[in-house]
Amino acid sequence: MKKREEITAQTKQNIIDAFWGLYCEKRIEKIKVRDITDKAGYNRGTFYEYFTDVYDVLEHIENSLIPTLDELPPVSMPSGTIGMPLDMFLKLYEQNSRYYSVLLGDNGDPAFASKLKNSIKPTIVKVFADKQNVDQIELDYIMEYTLSAMIGIMSYWVKRSEHLTSEKLFELIFRLMEEGVMKQLPR
Amino acid sequence: MKKREEITAQTKQNIIDAFWGLYCEKRIEKIKVRDITDKAGYNRGTFYEYFTDVYDVLEHIENSLIPTLDELPPVSMPSGTIGMPLDMFLKLYEQNSRYYSVLLGDNGDPAFASKLKNSIKPTIVKVFADKQNVDQIELDYIMEYTLSAMIGIMSYWVKRSEHLTSEKLFELIFRLMEEGVMKQLPR
DNA sequence: AAATTATACAACATGGTGTCGGATTATTCA
DNA sequence: TGAATAATCCGACACCATGTTGTATAATTT
Known part of the structure; x- marks a missing residue:
């Protein structure tokens, strides 16, 4: 009993x-x-x-899938580079891929993406914090660009059943963020 | 009567x-x-x-809001650069901002973003077409990254009632795509 | 083991859905 | 023009899902 x-x-x-x-x-x-x-x-x-x-x-x-500030997964990246939030994000996705792929998919909930973005934002703010010369409004736009791109490519990754290793994916996103899209397309 | x-x-x-x-x-x-x-x-x-x-x-x-291939807005950009699909996208958003801001918002329809991506894809494929040295799988990921970032930042733009001119926004996205996120944050 | 508490259920009233047939209004053609 | 025809729009119906309330049953306490 x-x-x-x-x-x-x-x-x-x-x-x-x-x-x-x-x-x-x-x-x-x-x-x-x-x-x-x-x-x-x-x-x-x-x-x-x-x-x-x-x-x-x-x-x-x-x-239950939105991490609170204090329970964000630990990162193994040096702070101050885009690698930190990226590493964190990737860990989140690996832990919850079964759920994220549905919630962020075509039959999912658009509000969930927003919640997720907001929970990650503080970490990215930290990375951007020591960049003083940028207009705040422009910074907001860059933030939205970055978060959307990360969520987009990672959702695609879990939907494709992760047919790239997480290391390869990390590498790719890192390059896209650091050097831009067009630089990744030689010739 | x-x-x-x-x-x-x-x-x-x-x-x-x-x-x-x-x-x-x-x-x-x-x-x-x-x-x-x-x-x-x-x-x-x-x-x-x-x-x-x-x-x-x-x-x-x-x-009624998903453009078919033949009725995509005309672009004034040279083909072969990211400027072409970007210009097209921007025109789409300007024409339909009233609707897009809702459909792509928190109470919107996640499937709509997918439909929109698919309708734009062919144009970006054209831009990527002459880049031969890239793995097809990697190209798919870059595509998803690009589309998500564009839709994300533009949705933010129309939600903020376009408090940036479309030229400024175009400039910003162009730089983000060409040079990467981190290069936009000097110091 | 009896009293107490809480879980799971059956039954009810309410409100939304989708589909009829008919009334009303517009168009057609003698 | 005006009678016949066709369509729009409406009222009423049966059905289904919802959310609530009272009750039987099972677990916990004393």
Whole structure:
């Protein structure tokens, strides 16, 4: 006989897992509470003991995937170069690729990309911090450019089941950031 | 007395406009058919004469915003440089900023970004075409990087109500692409 | 082992969906 | 012109999903 807390934690997790199975296959608007509880093996009413609606489940999952400042993965890069946030970002993706590929994909949640960007921003700000001669507005644009590019290429990477080693990918992004796109296309 | 076709075209447009008004304010899952027809001044049943459901309206709008190959805006740039697709992209954004800022925003549709990328891809392929020494796989990654960065920074631009001239923005992106991110941060 | 607490369920009222047939308005053609 | 035809738009219907409430059952406490 299991403890109460373990049971409810298990139930909640079962609901989450059932939801995620469905979310990987179809758009969230096509997922009914009934579908989830059927798949998880509970009564429909039980769902509402844990979540307010289908979107609440997604939010729960998303929040567990957004690193807070203090729990960002440790980096092995010297600070002050683009290598630092890049290394951190890559670790995040490696840890959560199963989820990121869906959340950042075509049936994903556009708000999740924003949340992710905001959680990474402070690290990049640090890299840019000692660059004094740049206009703040321009810096914001460069920030958005950098974050979008990183998220874009890494999403592509996990979607392609990582058919490049993470070292190769790191190398490539580093070069793209340091030297620009066109320099990577010789001839 | 107006012609039949004009009336129905008008009705359809009224429904689209009403939908868009709501879509700018809230997530699509909160938009009911009833809300749309109330705002447009029709019976709820009339909606189904024109669209199958709420998502169908969005798809209709999206399709009208994805340029087909032959109707891409004309560019004033020499081909073979990143300036060409960049110029094209910028024109697209200027023409449709009202819609793009919403569709590519936090309450937007992640699939729309993909559609847009795919419609632009051929133009960038042209730019990359004469670069022979690069691995195809690596090229795909660079493509994704480029497209994501462009869409990201331009979405930011239209969201900020274009508080940079398009020329300034063009200049900035051009430099970021040609010389890299870090080179834009002196000191 | 009895009392207490909490989990999971069945049943209900409400509200949204999509589809009819019919009323009304515009167009066609005698 | 005006009767016949065709289409738009509407009201009503059956169905499904939602979210809530009261209750049986199982676990924990004393």
